[in-house]
Amino acid sequence: MIYTVVFYTHSGAIKYSKKMERMNIPCTLQPVPRKLSSSCGICAKITCNNINEEFYDSEVESIYKNISKTQFKLVYIDKNA
Numbered sequence: 001m002i003y004t005v006v007f008y009t010h011s012g013a014i015k016y017s018k019k020m021e022r023m024n025i026p027c028t029l030q031p032v033p034r035k036l037s038s039s040c041g042i043c044a045k046i047t048c049n050n051i052n053e054e055f056y057d058s059e060v061e062s063i064y065k066n067i068s069k070t071q072f073k074l075v076y077i078d079k080n081a
Contacts, residue, residue, distance in 0.1 A: 002066040003051060003075070005044040006037045012059025013042045019057070020046055036064060036072060051075055 007013040013029055020027035025048050032043035046055075051063055056076060064072035 001047070001049065003046050003048070003055075004033070004036065004064045004066055004072060005046060005055075006032055006061045006064070007040050007042065007044070007059050008061050009040050009059065010042050012057075013040065013044055016044055016057055016059055020044070023054070033070075033072075035070070037061065 005013075005016065007016065017027050017029055025046050027044050027046045029042055029044055032041055036043070045066075048055075051065075055063065056078075060076070061078055062074060063076040065075050067073055
């Protein structure tokens with residue numbers, strides 16, 4: 001599955017990308033779809049079977065499962081947002 005991870009800050013996105021690299025999870029940074037957020041402007045696309053607690057991070061605003069190129073399903077949102 002492909003997931004889109006939205007962040008509070010650019011630096012958070014970069015840190016998260018490095019975390020995914022250490023976990024051997026394919027991850028690419030790209031502009032966030034405006035449909036999802038207008039906060040920091042950068043998101044991560046990750047490919048994995050499941051999202052669990054190890055994917056949550058203080059820098060993560062929300063995580064969406066990609067249904068199609070334009071459709072997303074919210075699977076995690078930071079409760080402090």
